[in-house]
Amino acid sequence: MLETLNNFFTIFGASIIVPIIIFIIALFLHVKFSKAIMSAFYAGVGLTGFNWVIAEFTPIVTKIVKQMVNNTGIKLPVVDIGWQAGSLASFGSSVGITFFVFGLIFELIIFALGITKVFMASNLWNNFGFMIWGTLAYYVTHNFWLSLSLSFFMLLYTLVIAEIQADRWSEYFDIKNATVASLHNIEQTIPAILLDPLWNLLGFNKVKLTPKVFKDRLGVFGEPTSLGIILGIIIGILGNLNNLTDIDAWGEVLKFAIQLAAVMTIFPLITDVFAKAFIPLADAIDSRQKEEMKEKTHPKRWFLGIDDGVGYGEPATIISGMILIPIMVLLAFVLPGNRTLPVVDLIALPFMVESIVAITRGNILKIIANGIIWFSLGLYASSWLGSIYTEAVSNYGATIPTGVVLITSFNLMARPLNAVVFAAFISQNPFWIGLCLVTYLVLLFLLRRYRSQIWSYLRKMSEKNIN
Template sequence: MLAGVQEVINWGAPVILPIIIAIFALILGTGLKKAIKAGLTVGIGFVGLNLITGLLGDTLGQAAQAMVKRLGLSLTTLDIGWPAASAISYSTLLGISAIPLGIGVDLFLLFFGLTKTLNIDIWNFWHVAFIGGMVYGVGHSFPLALFSMLAYQTLLYFLADLSAPTIKKYYHFPNVTFPHGIALPGYIFAWPLNWLFDRIPGFNRLQADPKTIQKRFGLFGETSVMGLLIGLGVGILAGYQVGEILNLGIETAAVMVLLPKMVSLLMEGLAPVSQAANQFVKKRFPSRELYIGMDAALAVGDQAVLAVSLLMIPITLLLALVLPGNQTLPFGDFATISFAVSLMVPVFRGNIVRAVVGGTIYLTTILYLTSWVAPLVTKMAQAAQFDLGHAPQITALIEGGLWPTALFVWGARSLPWVISGLVLLLALGGLYGLNRKQLAHKAD
């Protein structure tokens, strides 16, 4: 049974999500032809996204490694990236239980009107499984790990509901939200930073969104040219030859141009399903609103998100070099930086300068936290019989360094059950506060 479920999970999001989309569309009454087309279009979009982000990881990842050698970085903990981290997270009965748990929590909250998010991004329940594995590694208690997963999943639904208006306003995605374990922590992290930035004289008047940059700098503000310049800069820092520098520049420009087109394809497939879902809800529950929970990949094609993500790669490497006490060598999660900042950028209203400064502060905390949890990640990997290669320790830069991970790990060590219980209560209270109007209509 466990092996069979793991085999299905190993199909990956580009296969699992189209199947879910098609089944969901059929349930909503879109018709067989439209349902198959919607699922297939979403699958094609995800394949395109993976190809382009893979290009980003391969090209800039190799350049980053060249920078590491050139700068003489000597760090003991290797960042293995999210693909390996997700496989490790789903490698146990506890990890796989995140899927039925996540679906069950969502259906429970939807039934009682406590959330507006219908999450179809089942693949990304691995973020919850990761938290469960970390808590189990600390407390060696299956019930505590399961309870922590329940609390974290509820927190993600609260944050998905909370961030939905911001997503709609900035990305113009109708009735879409991201219950995504990498994107949502950055959303919360960005708010106090934005409040602070608004109160710094001079800095608070700086306009640096893509449209303003393009208007002010003309050709040099164009998306493709920005990508070219960033790629050239990284290539120079990596010590590449002229031809290699130019190739990296063109490839980075290609990522900047092609990734938004793949996101448009994803939205094309999702649009009829989203419309059918909202018609379904309005017909049966006139007073209720529904958000479709999707992968934050929909957001990474934004011009500002892409520009910030590319700039953060050399900045992250520099931070790894200069931060005292950091043990993490960034590598596998370079492409995942775009997910980490995808909900920070809307809070900063697309201001690239604010997002880079905020992202630098954020990545500083991530590097320290991911170094702190590295022994637990290594322990999880060993339990899953993951090949560590020659690395003394491994970690997952983005997932391992997020503040929810630190919160649950610290809670399992210092106040087992208490922290998870408080998170669950606060998340439920937040959901009630956000959705009390539709709860009142339900009671009527």
């Protein structure tokens, strides 16, 4: 049965499966049939648009990054080939496909019991983020139940973090009663919250560095399209430093500038289409809740888990992500002991900063500062996991590019918190695993008892940023 399901999802893919799931959920929420079917269509169109743009832009960015690398002459053994290989491997393992099926049932149960207030089942496709860690653990330990438990545990603490940032995400990205909860793009909420007092102490909250300020101060040059041109020229020059006297190099620089501007212009349009898939569902949730539950801090308020593609094209998100591309390449070379070279998944940086954007109210300086610290730690996590990831991925069906010794996914593996939890579970030491469980239970207790106070604190924290 599991193999049949795997084949089914492989054949139809996210652009078909996700719309079907959204359609079913919409009907369950009593959305009118016409709106439900349009929600499904918008989801399929949006996902297809994302895939087209990213598929076209990824090799372009990859080429520029490789040229930056060649300019330095430094070689790093663990090469980022993108998240797709990890996704393929997770569906190819017994642990992964078991979680995909029973994880959905588990998500429905814990939502029904009130353990989580995030309806994660609506974001089923991103479950591969949990599946890949269980797959790696199974390859290392050969313990099926321990590895499957790791995937379930990662789901549990991801939902806690997703609920903590839900009010901020929902308000900033302007989709009420919605949040993102993908394992690979949620843990950045932690440094965004913990480091915020430090950034305020340094005056970062008073620095007017937001898309709105860009637009107000720079006029036409503050528009996402113009900023794409400017960033594209800078990144293009960095990728052609050794050839700037060559007319061909300048042709490549200017072409990349236009291509990046196209992405920064088109992605928000696709995002608007994709968001239309979730708005009727979010409105239905709002109408179904009792009047008193519409209070933003009401303890019974719940959220729809949606795909983080909805936030990708938001100006602060995509601008910060693009700025971080050359920064992360530079850090990969200068950080002592790092063995990871981020390449293909650099295009995923806007996904990776979404929660930071929501927490900091789009303060680009804070987003970049948080990204530098957290993703630098992530490079070390990815370096440690390089051999494990390579062997597991190749064992479960993904092909390793010729000439590459070790592979990774910067988006999936450069995750300090997930790496620590993974280390605790594969140790098979009851103390470390127990410590993880106790920490989760404490966080869940605090969230259930003090959720309104936590949200109020985060709202006040975000309002300290000048917009």
